[in-house]
Amino acid sequence: MYSAHSELTGFSGSGGDAEEAFNAAVAATPAPHSTTHAAAHMRGLIRIGWDTRKSYGRCEELSPNRESPSSRLPTRVELAFGAVADRVGRRKVMLVGLVLLGAASLATGFVTTAGQLIAVRAAMGVAAAMTTPGSLALAFRLFDEEGLRVRATTLISTVGLVGLAIGPVVSGFVLAFAPWQALLLVNVPIAALAFLGVRHGIPADREDELHHDPVDGVGALLGTATIVLALVAPTLFVNAGAASLLPWPAIAAAIVTASLFVVRSRYAHHPLLNLELVARPLVSSGLAFKGASNLAVSGLGYLVTLQLQLDRGWKPAAAAAGMLPQVVVLIAGGALIRPLITRVGIDKAAWLGAVTVVCGLAVHASLGRFGYVWITLALVLVAAGMRVVGVVAGTNVMRGLPADRTTSGAAMVDTAGEVATGVGIAVCGTILAALFPGSIATSSWSTDQTAEFREAVTAASLTLTALAAALVGWGIARARRGAERS
Secondary structure, three states, X not given: OOXXXXXXXXXXXXXXXXXXXXXXXXXXXXXXXXXXXXXXXXXXXXXXXXXXXXXXXXXXXXXXXXXOHHHHHHHHHHHHHHHHHHHHOHHHHHHHHHHHHHHHXXXXXXXXOHHHHHHHHHHHHHHHHHHHHHHHHHHHHHOOOHHHHHHHHHHHHHHHHXXXXXXXXXXXXXXXXXXXXXXXXXXXXXXXXXHHHHHHHOOOOOHHHXXXXXXXXXXXXXXXXXXXXXXXXHHHHHHHOOOOOOHHHHHHHHHHHHHHHHHHHHHOOOOOOOHHHHOXXXXXXXXXXXXXXXXXXXXXXXXXXXXXXXXXXOOHHHHHHHOXXXXXXXXXXXXXXXXXXXXXXXXXXXXXXXXXXXXXXXXXXXXHHHOHHHHHHHHHHHHHHHHHHHHHHHHHHHHOOOHHHHHHHHHHHHHHHHHHHHHHHHXXXXXXHHHOOOOOOOOOOXXXXXXXXXXXXXXXXXXXXXXXXXXXXXXXXXXXXXXXXX
């Protein structure tokens, strides 16, 4: 979720000073995902980057901000595994995924080359794609009453957010005396405990909760290619620039594959993604709200991290502390979800949360340059809205789908959130690269450069606000249409 640029962590230096700055950044930089093992994973990759830089002077190539193909693997294959789980059983796919997670984590103890690390990360990505949507789908299947479903979803998301809070601190502490592999080996006992809990605590799927339509392999390939290209193209704009030829073929290919995927979904007998189900008001509005909130959280986190360190001159540890209001609200806000839903209803809570996210972005766009107090207000509003949307939007998507499509629904929610996260960072990075002259890594800026940086941040924040407002507006319109039909 947040940037970890080498220029922000003192990598331009050498020897003890640079490594000391690196260690501070490792301990302080928030994680890009909201699970403890993912946070630890990112810390390990930063450490690998540092070790590689000391050997070959190429730390920037392993910077977390330049994601490898395996780092987004869960997003790319979740829809396919969600479809498989709805056919063969969610519990069964979950158990296989946990075994794979444990085995891949254990394999990190024997990693010695970059190729082996990529293979391990790919295996962990597949494991995440097999287990993540199943968590929500199983919780939804276990409870029939809406209040219990909301409580279960809130608990799942809270556990993940606790990982977001403690991951940077714990992993930074561990790296002070242990190799980076230790951060991933901890997944082995966790996966084993989860396996035992699912195996003995959750009954097998009933036959009436599954369907046996053929898996759409062509649709899975087109959907995966579309997501890959949609995430790669903005990154190419940032790295190579709009004048380069590299980004444009990626954009064209993304449009082509997306169009083919839509055609395939409309006319295939058993499509991977049934567009008629996606068009249902509860489903489409929930996905729109989820996309808007993730777009806001990722983009705002990226901009604020750069603002605090580059514009205001905060050290990495101080900048990480400056993001704490967002983390605190994300964790503590879970206690407010049930009372809010009880008071206004789940449908109204969804769009209220989404509107709050847009208001937070608007505060940052209009007032963020005038002081940290306004940045804090923006972080709090976006986090509060995200906390509500993260639970309610997912629940609404599941409510709008048949019982034998719940895992696919959970995969759609996760995919929408992850794609929006990537788009949020890519949009902000592209605008900053286009509007800021010279290298952002320069140690000292002129007065004109400082002013132009602030204007670029404002432009990026306004763009995020407009995009999120458009998604929220469309989501509200879809939700109202559904209410009128019912």
